[in-house]
């Protein structure tokens with residue numbers, strides 16, 4: 001339930017990061033009917049603009065609500081044991097090829113009920129909300145049967161009903177080859193194309209379809225079949241690509257008009273060009289880079305040169321990024337990938353929204369949905385600079401203050 005819900009609310013004298021840039025003077029912001037209705041420099045604000053409005057906040061930094069555009073939030077169990085194995089020298093790929101990794105989470109998730117998955121996932125969602133998230137993408141991918149993938153997507157949708165947050169769902173049936181299809185990867189891809197995608201589309205459970213295009217995932221040819229099926233069912237396309245090697249998965253996804261190609265540490269200039277031409281967003285996942293102690297950096301400078309929008313997301317998942325703190329991702333994007341704080345914040349607002357095909361979100365502009373965060377800081381760059389919980393003063397969702405302290 002909203003803590004405060006009135007039709008007209010005013011925030012005075014706030015520093016505004018609008019999703020792309022920091023505005024250069026203190027602003028006054030009016031919200032009406034769930035949308036941003038007015039935005040004025042406080043210096044020129046005329047009370048006549050906002051007759052009958054209630055003052056909801058004063059001072060601090062106002063940003064769009066954060067958009068976490070890549071998560072695997074729904075799963076059972078954890079993989080702390082593999083974390084220890086990797087510290088002792090085993091690689092992520094070795095663990096995966098030995099039947100651990102994603103398949104370990106598949107075993108735990110398959111046997112969990114929807115209610116158990118809700119109970120396991122809610123604390124992770126709450127951690128994201130406490131750090132300012134108002135839109136989150138949640139992938140399936142730990143079921144790998146038609147029924148368990150749909151179960152994960154149903155849980156993701158239910159999470160969006162249990163909390164004031166927008167949930168975008170993505171079917172990731174092609175995350176790993178399940179053991180019952182060992183040696184028959186093409187047959188599994190047929191299952192994804194002919195049964196999973198049609199069922200998820202028919203039940204309205206998926207907004208997009210994703211793949212893991214990788215040596216330990218699926219080949220470009222297999223991913224292409226999945227893209228064709230997704231398109232035939234009117235679903236958007238995304239890719240985990242160029243995370244561990246360069247298979248050209250990002251360029252392939254771009255040729256199919258993908259919303260985003262994610263990870264992309266091994267992306268080359270041809271891939272960057274293909275993404276630029278298609279308007280495909282580059283989703284950077286510094287949490288996975290950090291946890292896997294990766295050393296291959298994504299081609300940030302090439303992405304800048306070719307004007308490919310860069311989003312930043314948590315990739316919250318039990319294997320490569322068991323981290324539910326988007327503002328830490330902003331910090332890691334700066335310290336590890338050398339993004340500027342402004343780029344990192346744009347990556348978690350305007351560009352994150354674009355990676356989800358929701359360009360009206362992640363912006364503070366007149367007419368946009370009023371998903372906002374008011375922070376107890378002096379300037380937006382502090383969100384990337386300091387790693388510190390508890391700076392969120394208000395979370396505003398759809399024009400209503402749903403969290404305040």
Ligand SMILES: N=CN[C@@H](CCC(=O)O)C(=O)O
Nearest residue numbers: 102240288315317318319320
């Ligand atoms: N790379 C593939 N998928 C996930 C990891 C999933 C897992 O290890 O459980 C990722 O985004 O990093």
Ligand SMILES: [Zn+2]
Nearest residue numbers: 070072240315
């Ligand atoms: Zn992922």
